[in-house]
Amino acid sequence: MALPESDNVGIVKPNAARLSLVIAGICLAVFLAGMDQTILATAIPVISVEFDTSADFGWWSNAYLLTLSAFQLFYGKLYSLFPIKHVYLIAIVIFEIGSLVCTTAPTSIALIIGRAIAGLGAARVFSGSVLIxxxxxxxxxxxxxxxxxxAAFGLAAIVGPFLGAAILQSSTWRWCFGINLPLGAVTVVLCFFFVHTPVDPSVKSLSLVQKSLQLDIPGTIFMAGSLICLLMALQWGGATYPWSNGRIxxxxxxxxxxxxAFLATQMTSFVGKARTIPSSLARSRDVWLAGTYAICINGGVYVAVLFLPIWFQDVRGRSPLSSGEMLTPLVAGYVVASIVAGGITSGxxxxxxxxxxxxxxxxxxxxxxxxxxxxTSTARVVGYQLVFGFGIGFGFGQPSYVVQxxxxxxxxxxxxxxxxxxxxxxxxxFVAVAQSIFQGEMHKRLEPLLPRSPQNSSLLLAALPKILSSMxxxxxxxxxxxxxxxxxxTFYVxxxxxxxxxxxxxxxxxxxxxxxxxEQNSGSLQSPNTQTDEKLGKTAPNVPGNQTSDSDGVNVEK
Structure with a gap:
């Protein structure tokens, strides 16, 4: 009887010393990518004053998240076709280049471009760490x-606002990105020397041309273009332009x-193996449910991380360092709950x-x-953040376990x-949605309070301290x-x-x-994840719920 195919095929667990160094390397990489998402939290009000804009709040986060999202599936194909270690190291180098651009950005537009490049590299860091x-x-x-x-990702979220605030008090906000350069170099060294992953023999035998033909270039272009247009519409709608405007x-x-067009490329047969979304994923109800859960549990926390420090600084009058301290319960709750959730799931x-x-x-x-x-009292704000952080921490990692x-x-x-x-x-x-809600609400509430002047609309796009001082x-x-x-x-999002x-x-x-x-070697019953066909000597994943396998070995509900 053939051994069941499983997610453990090809696994060669390293010795304790090398495994520790590997874990240290990928945790540092994840730490950098995570820190880059929150280090701006306490710096955004300061950057907005330097560039005299409140309209770009969302773009400084969204440019990073946009490329982080748009190229995920394309990089997933790269991980499937090329050595994980090589793709992973290139990703970190691209992330470092983006950080350098942000460090030297002379304008808000340049900062947005640098954030987009950094996101392009970070798109491969978290998923690559999981795959390693x-x-x-x-x-x-x-x-x-x-x-x-x-937890390393969550720790970065905690350290990010504090580190950003400390940098602001001792230097310039530009070092919020410059700090990635030396830390990234350490990550590259650790991963280069100690990360060694097996390569699928069937992939290793393919030539570079054959691998390139399996990359879904049209699908990636369609998907990236769709996301860019969607985010531009959400960012500008209701703020820069009315929702009824022809541009929106x-x-x-x-x-x-x-x-x-992207969906069409995934459904047509001519793309063959180049299809970005494999049929087993596309037809799995539970994978889509896990994706839906990931969208819902993850989207709101970034809204809170972006707007809470702005509220602390521009409404409550806190310093950047103090606003970082006030954000701690949210990210600390996430870290603690992530560790607890991992233990519960393992147990x-x-x-x-x-x-x-x-x-x-x-x-x-x-x-x-x-x-x-x-x-509202500070104690209540702290408690509310803690509860929300616990919720995000418990749910964040679970969708990944579902697909594995x-x-x-x-x-x-x-x-x-x-x-x-x-x-x-x-x-x-949802950061773009929240930015649109914020700008729309602010315009509606503040415009009647401003002295009548043709410059009112442009004033409401300035930094918040400038708006308040003009009242x-x-x-x-x-x-x-x-x-x-x-x-x-925005918290209603x-x-x-x-x-x-x-x-x-x-x-x-x-x-x-x-x-x-x-389980099989110990003589016990086979895992519910595996169904062995005695006659054919084949195996196919089997999930409870009256499922069978189609001709491609894909689970389909009866």
Whole structure:
């Protein structure tokens, strides 16, 4: 009887010393990518003053998240066709180049371009780190290591705002990006010498031309173009231009057309193996549910990380360092819950309990955040953030476990990349939505308070301190309250997403994360993930729920 195919095929666990160095290297890489998402949190108000704009808040985050999202699936194909280590190291180098551009940016536009380049490199860092672990750690033990990696990402989120604030007080905001350069060099050295992953023999035998033909270039172009148009429409709509403006409508239309073109390339047969989304992923109900959960649980936290420091500094009058301290409960709750969730998943062998806990806590925490105002006590704000952070931490890593458990081993890289894609895409889209809500609410609330002048509309796009100082003295208190209310309105985005996450949390199947080899060799029953065909000597993944396998070995609901 043939051994069952599993996610453990090709795994050669390194010795303890090398594994420790590998974990250190990828955790440092994840730390850099994570820190780059939050280090701007306390620096945005300062940067906005230097460049005299409040309209680019979202773009400084979104440019990074846009390229982080748009190229995830393309890089997933690269990881499937080329050595993971090589692709991973190139990614870190691109990230470093983007950081250098940001460090030297003379204008807001240059900063946006640098952030886009950095995101292009970071697009491969998190998913590559996960894939390295999948090649070194058996599935049954993987949740604990992934929990450590998620904790490193969360630790970066904690350190980021503090480090950004400390840099602002001792130097310039430019070193918020310059600090990536020496740390990135250490990461490259560790990964170059100590990361060694097995290569699939069937892929190794392909020539460079054959590999290139399997890259879905048209699909990547269509997908990236669709996302760019969508984010531009969300960023400008209701703020720079009315929603009824022809530019906004055209951007939505072009985004939809390009999205349809992308889907068409995935459904037509001529693309063959170049198809970005494998059939096992496209036809799996549970993978799509996991993706939906990842979108909902991840999208709202970036809104809070972006707008809470602005609220602390421009509404409550805190310093950058103090606003970093005030953001600690949110990211600390995420880190602690990530570690706890990894332990729960490893212990129970099911990802579902942590998903449900994450939904409950994130709904409660985001609902509480929508109730704060300019007079809310600091203790309440801290407590509300802590609850929300716990919810995000419990749910963040679970969708990745779902695809690693349910997909065939050959499609796990694309499955992990797909989850990373939707997590980053969710952050990018909903940060743009929140920015549009903030600008729209601020215009509506502040315009009646401004002295009548043709320059009113342009003034409302300036930095918030400049807007407040331009107000008449008797209207400044009211104006600050209006800005506070405009910021709090963005937290309803987090609340809506948290509520929607209940769909994925409750409907994803309960399938244990087990090691089929260990069970078979010990004489026990085979894992529910494996169904062996005695006559044909073949195996196919099997998920409870009356599933069978189509001609391609893909699970399809009966």
């Amino acid at each position: 672990l999948t090649k070194l750690i058996p599935l049954a033990q993987r949740a604990a290591y992934l929990g450590i990696m998620s 409508i055209a951007l939505f239309v072009v985004s939809g057309v390009l999205a349809c 129970f062998k099911y990802y579902n309990p942590a998903m449900i806990i994450g939904t409950v806590l994130s709904v409660a925490g985001s609902a509480l955040l929508t109730t704060i105002n300019i007079r 458990t349910l997909l065939p081993a050959a499609d796990v890289p694309m499955g992990v990349t797909f989850i990373t894609l939707v997590q980053n895409l969710s952050a990018s889209i 008449p003295a008797e209207a400044q208190a009211t104006s600050k309250g209006a800005i506070s209310d405009s910021i709090i309105r 987090a609340l809506g997403l948290s509520c929607a996450s209940i769909i994925g949390a409750l409907l994803v199947k309960w399938v244990p994360m087990r090691d089929p080899y260990k």
